[in-house]
Amino acid sequence: MFPKPIKKSGRFANISYRVALPISIVLWLLPLIAVMITSIRSIEDINKGNYWGWPESFNFIENYTEVFVSTSMGQYLLNSLLITLPAVAGAVALSTLAGFALAKYNFKGNVWIFAAFIGGNFVPFQILMIPVRDLTIDLGLYDTHWALIFFHIAFQAGFCTLFMRNFIVGIPDALIEAARVEGVSEWKIFWHIVLPLVRPALAALAVLVFTFIWNDFFWALVLVQSDEVRPVTAGLSSLQGQWLSSWQFMSAGAVVAAVPPVLLFFTMQRHFITGLTLGATKG
Amino acid sequence: MKTTYPKSRLPSVRKKRRISAKLSPWLFLAPAMIIFSVYVLYPILSSISLSFYNWDGMGEKTWVGFGNYVELFDSDAFYTSLKNNLLWLIFYMLAPPLGLLIALFLNQQVKGIRIVKSLFFFPFVISQVVVGLVFAWFYDPSFGLFNIAIGALGFEPVAILANEDYVTFGIIAAGLWPQIAYCMILYMTGLNNLDAEQLEAARLDGAKRLKMLWYVVLPQLRPATFIAIVVTIIGALRSFDLVATMTAGGPWGSSSVLAYQMYEESIFNYRMGYGAAVSVVLFLIMDVYIAYFLWRMLRREK
Numbered sequence: 001m002f003p004k005p006i007k008k009s010g011r012f013a014n015i016s017y018r019v020a021l022p023i024s025i026v027l028w029l030l031p032l033i034a035v036m037i038t039s040i041r042s043i044e045d046i047n048k049g050n051y052w053g054w055p056e057s058f059n060f061i062e063n064y065t066e067v068f069v070s071t072s073m074g075q076y077l078l079n080s081l082l083i084t085l086p087a088v089a090g091a092v093a094l095s096t097l098a099g100f101a102l103a104k105y106n107f108k109g110n111v112w113i114f115a116a117f118i119g120g121n122f123v124p125f126q127i128l129m130i131p132v133r134d135l136t137i138d139l140g141l142y143d144t145h146w147a148l149i150f151f152h153i154a155f156q157a158g159f160c161t162l163f164m165r166n167f168i169v170g171i172p173d174a175l176i177e178a179a180r181v182e183g184v185s186e187w188k189i190f191w192h193i194v195l196p197l198v199r200p201a202l203a204a205l206a207v208l209v210f211t212f213i214w215n216d217f218f219w220a221l222v223l224v225q226s227d228e229v230r231p232v233t234a235g236l237s238s239l240q241g242q243w244l245s246s247w248q249f250m251s252a253g254a255v256v257a258a259v260p261p262v263l264l265f266f267t268m269q270r271h272f273i274t275g276l277t278l279g280a281t282k283g
Numbered sequence: 284m285k286t287t288y289p290k291s292r293l294p295s296v297r298k299k300r301r302i303s304a305k306l307s308p309w310l311f312l313a314p315a316m317i318i319f320s321v322y323v324l325y326p327i328l329s330s331i332s333l334s335f336y337n338w339d340g341m342g343e344k345t346w347v348g349f350g351n352y353v354e355l356f357d358s359d360a361f362y363t364s365l366k367n368n369l370l371w372l373i374f375y376m377l378a379p380p381l382g383l384l385i386a387l388f389l390n391q392q393v394k395g396i397r398i399v400k401s402l403f404f405f406p407f408v409i410s411q412v413v414v415g416l417v418f419a420w421f422y423d424p425s426f427g428l429f430n431i432a433i434g435a436l437g438f439e440p441v442a443i444l445a446n447e448d449y450v451t452f453g454i455i456a457a458g459l460w461p462q463i464a465y466c467m468i469l470y471m472t473g474l475n476n477l478d479a480e481q482l483e484a485a486r487l488d489g490a491k492r493l494k495m496l497w498y499v500v501l502p503q504l505r506p507a508t509f510i511a512i513v514v515t516i517i518g519a520l521r522s523f524d525l526v527a528t529m530t531a532g533g534p535w536g537s538s539s540v541l542a543y544q545m546y547e548e549s550i551f552n553y554r555m556g557y558g559a560a561v562s563v564v565l566f567l568i569m570d571v572y573i574a575y576f577l578w579r580m581l582r583r584e585k
Contacts, residue, residue: 001390001474001477001479001482002387002390002474002477002482002495002496002499002500003387003390003391005391005392006391006393007392007393017391017393018393021393021395021396021399024388025399025402025403028403029402029405029406030421030428031417031418031420031421031428031460032405032406032417034417034420034421034428035416035417035420038420049426052426052428052431094314094315094318095315097311097312097314097315098311098312098314098315098316100311101307101308101309101311101312102308102312105307105308107305107308107309110308111581111584113312113316115577115581116319116324117315117319118576118577118580119573119577120319120323120324120327122517122569122572122573122576123323123327123566123569123573124520124521124541124542124562124565124566124569125521125523126523126541126542126545126546126558126561126562126565127326127327127330127331127559127562127563127565127566128322128323128326128327128330129330129545129546129549129558129562130326130329130330130333130340130549130555130558130559131325131326131329131330131333132322132326135322135326150318150322151322153318154318154319154321154322154323155322155323157315157318157319158319158323161315186304186307186311187307190311211408214410215409215410215411215412217410217411217412217523217524217527218523218524218546221527221546222546222550233410233412236412236413236416237412237527237528240416240528247420250416250420251420254413254416254417257410257412257413258408258409258410258413261408261409261410262405262409265401265404265408266401269401273404273468273472276465276468276469277468277469277472
């Protein structure tokens, strides 16, 4: 282990480390803590300029109810879910199939297709913007949930295929060969042998891609515009103008938008981090 | 024991099998390949071709050859964006070393350290739109925490986001926050996989702290460093969300980056061809890194 375990150091080092930890957390998360406290402040506090002192009253319920009652925040959240869930399912499904093909078959062009998936994953969104927007309009999908669902499936398929391919490579070839000798069809090999073995990777990938898609802002600006379809990132940004000096509402809105990915991260933390490092460092 | 002759060994079945073996990878690949080509690969080519036209998004396209590029390389706005992109690239490079620093700090086994680690990772999980709002509030000249802090140190308050000289640095700092968290996680995983025997051997040889870090630990962290640098470069060049939420490129375009300039020209000014040219330039800059990354990865594959 590096650095040397603090437990083996002296009492002084030990105690200072334990004191330094909570302090560093507070410093690191200071902007966020400030926003969270602001989100439960009363309007009187804000008007008086009491931004950093102890809140005079805790308006947790009032502020958060107001956010949902006076704006379309509830609708935005629902839209984000309606877009993110099918997009995650679609991207993971397509890329598991593709990842299997790239990991377990030798054929011409294998490496090039793999490279295209990886490379496409890094391109700037702006070079896709106009054609994707035109295509979406031509398909009659502009300003619908499907506009974003289809794009996210397609774009995330790049990263997801890289990820699944690297995971499936680790499955022993002997297992697949044995099934082939028995005359099991390729599809059944995929369904009954490969799929059960990649279950842990699927969870990791799904959690990760969920946060990517949930947090997307650019495509939410470009492919949709009405409140009925807009996801929470674009919704929040449009409320910025409306809530110019009502920082308590703005903060509450920001917290609401952040809750789902944060919740998912805390419940699936191990998967999330495995996913991030497996996708990034392997291969 | 099985004594029946497996069906697959019969000639006709074997032939069918060979065809399906050739075809099946393509069947598995088809759905992902088709949708990826339609939404990612084709649009790249389409944007490149569009950059040679004038187009308002609805009417006729008119061929202008390199006209858009000539105009672009002649405009101040372009150089402002390019300069800002360069600043992003340079200062974003602080993320890997700072991430390593935090990872080293947190790589201990004390009670509650797991929660501490996940709290440090927090900024990466939330949307950049939220990060942008949080920092806009942090920088607010009349009550933001930033100004309270520098006021305590005896400095005059500064309206970071309204100041042409500071605005880009202010946005980059906001972007560094989640980026450092990302690098930290990569390094933390790397630190978990260090070779204990090598560390012990080096310790017996008397290697300490910095020497140990430089000669023993860092070489073992090379894969993590490589990925951290790649994601940081790509992140820096892709910067859009923070610029859009915090300043919309202002004041007077001084915080714009190529990604934002492209969006602005196409959506607000209806200059699709010109916007496409901006995106092509950004794409070409990024290609250098993408090509290098692909080359490294594929070389390892062989």
